[in-house]
Amino acid sequence: MIRDAVTCDRDDCMALYLERDDMPEGVEFEDDIAARGWVSRPAVLAVPGRDDADVLGHTCPACVAGRGPVLELGECPTCTGRTVDLPDGSTCHYCGTVTPYPPDDLG
Ligand SMILES: [Zn+2]
Numbered sequence: 001m002i003r004d005a006v007t008c009d010r011d012d013c014m015a016l017y018l019e020r021d022d023m024p025e026g027v028e029f030e031d032d033i034a035a036r037g038w039v040s041r042p043a044v045l046a047v048p049g050r051d052d053a054d055v056l057g058h059t060c061p062a063c064v065a066g067r068g069p070v071l072e073l074g075e076c077p078t079c080t081g082r083t084v085d086l087p088d089g090s091t092c093h094y095c096g097t098v099t100p101y102p103p104d105d106l107g
């Protein structure tokens with residue numbers, strides 16, 4: 001399949017989100033990224049002077065929250081930013097997504 005991806009429009013921001021393998025049936029990619037905190041808007045709104053309103057621009061959740069740009073890539077499932085290990089899980093340094101650790105007792 002052809003996998004959709006979004007990147008952040010902000011200069012110097014390396015945030016990236018790839019379409020999931022387990023995308024639920026009927027969910028549009030734009031809805032999926034919106035649920036993750038990405039903001040989509042026509043370029044005409046994003047970039048003054050642009051009139052190509054059919055071109056979508058995207059801003060990553062880290063930049064939306066004022067914590068961007070994402071400068072170091074890592075394991076974050078939302079923005080691919082660098083994560084740090086905190087008690088609650090692997091936490092994105094940029095957008096704040098927390099990925100809980102897998103349970104120890106897998107066996
Ligand atoms: Zn960004």
Ligand SMILES: [Zn+2]
Nearest residue numbers: 076079092095
């Ligand atoms: Zn992140």
